[in-house]
Amino acid sequence: MGGAASLSSIPLLSHAARADEKDGKQQPAPPDDDPAHYRPVFFSVEEYLFLCHACERIFPQDENGPGAQALGVPRFIDRQMTTPYGRGDLWYMKAPFVNGPPELGYQLPYSPQDLYRGAITPINTHCLMLHDAVFAALSPQWQDEVLHALEDNRLHLNDIPGAAFFEQLRTNTLEGAFSDPAYGGNHNMAGWKMMDFPGARADFMDWINQNGARYPLGPVGMPPKPDPYSASFQNEEG
Amino acid sequence: MTDQTFPPAKPDVVVIGAGWAGSIMAKELTEAGLNVTMLERGHDHSTAVEGTYPGSIDELRGAVRKRLFQKLARTSLTIRNRPDQTALPYRQLAAFLPGEGVGGAGLHWSGCHFRVTEDDLRLRSATIERYGQKFIPKDMHLQDYGISYGELEPFFDKAEKVFGTSGEASSVQGQKTGRGNVFALDRSSHFPLPPMADTFSASVFRQAAREAGFHPYSMPAANASQPYTNPYGCQMGPCNFCGYCSGYACYLYSKASPNVNILPALRQDKRFRLITQAQVLEILLDDTRKRATGVRYIDLKTDSEQVIEADLVILSAFQLHNVHLMLTSGIGKPYDPVSQSGTIGRNFTYQTITSSRVWLPENRCTNQFVGAGGAGVAIDDFNQPGFDRGRAGFIGGSPVWVNQAGLKPIAAAQGSGGKGSPRWGGAYKAAMIDQYRHSFSIDAHGSNMAYRDVYLDLDPTWRNAYGQPMLRMTFTWKDNDIRMNQYVVRQIGDIAQAMGATRTSLNSLLPGQLFDSRIYQTTHLSGGVILGSNPKTSALNRYLQSWDVPNLFVIGSSAFPQGMGYNPTGLVAALAYWSAYHIRQTYLRNPGPMVHA
Ligand SMILES: Cc1cc2nc3c(=O)[nH]c(=O)nc-3n(C[C@H](O)[C@H](O)[C@H](O)COP(=O)(O)OP(=O)(O)OC[C@H]3O[C@@H](n4cnc5c(N)ncnc54)[C@H](O)[C@@H]3O)c2cc1C
Ligand code: SF4
Secondary structure, eight states: OOSSOOGGGOHHHHHOOOOOTTTOOOOOOOTTSOGGGOOOSSSOHHHHHHHHHHHHHHSOOBTTBOOHHHHTHHHHHHHHTTSTTTTTTTSOOOSOOOOOOGGGOOOOSOOHHHHHHHHHHHHHHHHHHHHSSOGGGSOHHHHHHHHHHHHTTOOEETTEEHHHHHHHHHHHHHHHHHSOGGGSOSGGGHHHHHHTOOBTTOOOGGGSOOTTOOOOOOOBOOOSOSOTTSHHHHSTTO | OBOOSSOOSOOSEEEEOOSHHHHHHHHHHHHTTOOEEEEOSSOOOOHHHHTOTTTTSOTIIIIITTTTBOOTTTOOEEEESSTTSOOEEOOSOOSOOOBOSTTGGGGTOOOBOOOOOTGGGBHHHHHHHHHOGGGSOTTBOOOBOSOOHHHHHHHHHHHHHHHTOBOOOSEETTEEOSOSOTTSOOBSSOOSBOOOOOOHHHHHHHHHHHHTTOOEEEOOBSBOSSOEEOTTSOEEOOOOOBSOOTTSOOTTSOBOOHHHHTHHHHTTOTTEEEEOSEEEEEEEEOTTSSSEEEEEEEETTTTEEEEEEOSEEEEOSOHHHHHHHHHHHTOSOBOBTTTTBOOBTEEEEOOEEEEEEEEOOTTOOOOTTOBOTTOOEEEOTTTSTTSOHHHHTOSSOOOEEEOOOOOOHHHHHHHSSBTTBOSSSHHHHHHHHHHHHHEEEEEEEEOBOOBTTOEEEEEEEEEOTTSOEEEEEEOOOOHHHHHHHHHHHHHHHHHHHHTTOSEEEOOOOOTTOOOOTTSOOOSOOEEESOBOSOTTTOSBOTTSBBSSOTTEEEOSGGGOSSBOSSOSHHHHHHHHHHHHHHIIIIITTSOSOSSOO
16 A cells, blocks of 8 residues: 555545635535535545544444444534634633643643644654555554554654544544534434434423333434524624 | 613622622612622523523533633633642633523532531531541641521521422421431421422432432422422423533523522612623722722723722622632732631632442433433432441541433543543444443532642732633642542442442542542532631631621632532522621621621
8 A cells, every 4th residue: 555545445535625725615515414525624635534534433333323434523523623612712722831740631732723733644644654654544453553542642743742632533523423413423313313312302201210211212403593603603602 | 771881870789790699699689778780701691592492402512612601711720739739720621610601600500409417517516526626637627607507597498499499308397207308407398399200210229229228318409390480480490301401501491590580580670780791800999908899890892991889799709709809809818828827718628529330231221311400319328417427437428319410422422431441442332322321320429628738829820811810729639538438439339239230330539539620520619718707717707798898798609618518509599698688687787897706
């Protein structure tokens, strides 16, 4: 396998194209659209390809249900990047930034956007140096090796500790698998279905205690609501 | 009238913070005929807006992105475990989640609504009586409230009627009911509403706890088990266990909040004025520094600084912010752990809580998404005064409960794995799904004692968006509290066995374990501006009046001398009503110190 991943084997890439960053216009597909058709707005093609594969290893497709790709998790993460959360606007981000023991929490000067942007290329470089292929082109076993090295903080990506990036990725992957489909992940509510979670039903008057019986109804998504990526929904508190 | 951009004519009272404490004080003082202006740093919030379906039934927006919580970008605090460390900023909300906006954390709390045990209010005296002075570890700052349960009872009663609390009394005016918490203190009347139903998990726990020889009871919940109209004429609808409770505004008007239970009445009162987006920076004092003249705040709408004068100042901005404003205003002497002098920031405490988990057989579904924030079944066997701490070797107590508040999938997924099990990949996924479907959690919800080197002061380095030094928290777990947690968690093992659990994962604090600001504990922070009978060891007298500035009252869990096993808001509300009563009865007739030191 050459330095460039065998891209044609990855269905997502054949459709993915990088939106022009300058005009930055988002063309959101309807939330129930096929995640494979999504064009990333924030991530480059290479970054998005990494994301598709890394998320899938964290939350893989198996007998329990679809994995991160089929759930639209990479699409979810891409769309989250342009929210106040993605820009780090929900965090206290004042300097100085000083390293400390883990119990004292996150102390990096990086927003979620910065973490992804700063980590993915160095990870691919690491993979190229070690395995002669980018992350997306590695076998699942080697991909897991890399993810373990990140999780255990054995890899540093310039200034970004591997563990910090890994936690960001794991957190966002699980968010994407299980948040309302309107946000771009949890495609067809398949994440909720595999958990037996009934979504936005929010009424269990008759089901407070049925002696351990399984809840009989499938999930409902959120009824129509304002586009959750609209400015007013994301940042209503100004 | 709401949202005046410009300071109105001088009110009699200015109230800082529009949570439970502030709303109760504002209601009481307008009833006394005073003009009250309440300043709130956040936006206006109401069930009709923040609580509407489906916008509020959204885990990502609610409990994950935390839209109703404190905006850390503007102001946070710093944290360290020991005084010799550099405290670092709390950059992401995690361990505790202060509220912001009208209603405060009372809009999105859970609703576990407790009173106190007999010992909670006189823990120092009770400990010495039972176990002798030597039983108190060196450097533990154990103190009494100086108020008896009998004195506070009418105010607990009043708060429950305002909150529409559901519960089961065990003793009313000396009559035993044969139900409820056998260890609970006598009450002047029943709960206004019958107890909440048991979820399946709670019913399993109830039966197993009884079989194991303990005394289970329905947790008192400020979630309405039936339709209710409170004494202010505010209405609540019955809770349907929607599960979007803790961290969310209740879309059914079933969870008590200042927004549903007090403000609808208050907003109609011409003497009341609410100014939102008003960040108070300082309580102003006159030249004697013994009298508050008003407050200085930033009007965030116009980004301009304002001063508002008043005769009486109520500081009710939540525990952390109460301490912060006392320090930034230079009221009282900051606590110094070396000389053990000063009172502001002293006796800062928290809650010692760990969650354990049990799994039931595969044909039993725990449907953890069903739940209500305050509902559940608890035992008080290790929290009640009669429990022998001498043998167990700790001061304090810990209820144990199943409080299934509604677990949603993002939280369930984030919380699965770890402690030796995979946190991602196929094996993780299978275990996570199984855990969601067939397990439930049992909490040890313990007290937390005050210690010499656990305190709050101002940080030397980091500042908030208004240029003020941020609060600095020095906090970690101590041996006494760790021993308590370990003892109680061991008992959970027996209960799990009695319920036929297929698997149990007991979780207790380890000796020497540090407080970890990345993991949610509770938002039950207390102390720092405590009440007491001695101005050398307390900032407030028994009426929550500042010893130093008698026209300033500081309301909230900041007044607790130490943390108790129960959740704090029942006591916060009772103390607010108690303080307001004495302001109305005594202070207004003769403004000045109500206790002479
Ligand atoms: C998720 C969650 C669940 C909880 N569950 C329970 C429970 O089940 N049982 C229980 O007993 N307790 C519970 N609590 C705790 C409970 O919410 C608090 O004890 C209670 O809300 C405290 O009321 P308060 O009025 O003192 O403070 P708050 O409700 O926090 O109100 C203080 C207000 O002051 C405002 N403010 C702060 N600083 C300033 C300033 N400088 N200028 C102007 N305004 C300011 C804040 O924005 C806020 O609105 C929970 C808390 C959380 C977060
Ligand atoms: S569980 Fe009940 S009290 Fe809580 S938000 Fe839902 S309906 Fe309201």
